[in-house]
Amino acid sequence: DQQVKQNSPSLSVQEGRISILNCDYTNSMFDYFLWYKKYPAEGPTFLISISSIKDKNEDGRFTVFLNKSAKHLSLHIVPSQPGDSAVYFCAASDNYQLIWGAGTKLIIKP
């Protein structure tokens, strides 16, 4: 039973363009959502989060959008840079447990 789904295993984007990573969830009790970035052979690094009482949170080039009615969130990266190439995980929480999606591998093409 996958409560958090990232349906795109990979995404390729031209440098300078916008990268949009999507995430769907099924549990309406989740009230906090996070995006993590992960390079090979390293642990996940926190990127940005959003509380369920908000629909948007922005931090520099990164913006997370939350659509509660659709149980959908997305991460926008603009402009995309080569260093953004990594695996991006969406995670959801209703307490201390983080429930993770399977990740989307983002490849930024020069």
Place this chain on the structure above:
Amino acid sequence: NAGVMQNPRHLVRRRGQEARLRCSPMKGHSHVYWYRQLPEEGLKFMVYLQKENIIDESGMPKERFSAEFPKEGPSILRIQQVVRGDSAAYFCASSPSRAGRETQYFGPGTRLLVL
């Protein structure tokens, strides 16, 4: 300020042996979480510990797996009589208080390979 430390980074064991994975949380963090990542999958919660207490072990397999976080020293994830299916990356995270509203900071992981 050192981040979360995990050792060893790589561990090879034969079936039936024991694996011990260590995690030192960030300075000032008293909450530790262990996650397991199988290939091509997301991380799966295993256990949440505070100093000397297991708060939630609902993600831990019922047999062969145990975890502790003693008053002094690192948190230990112990896997007895390892099997090939235990091969995975094991990540530890820490937070200064009960996370969910705060970020969990992750270590680099221990990659366990069972031959």
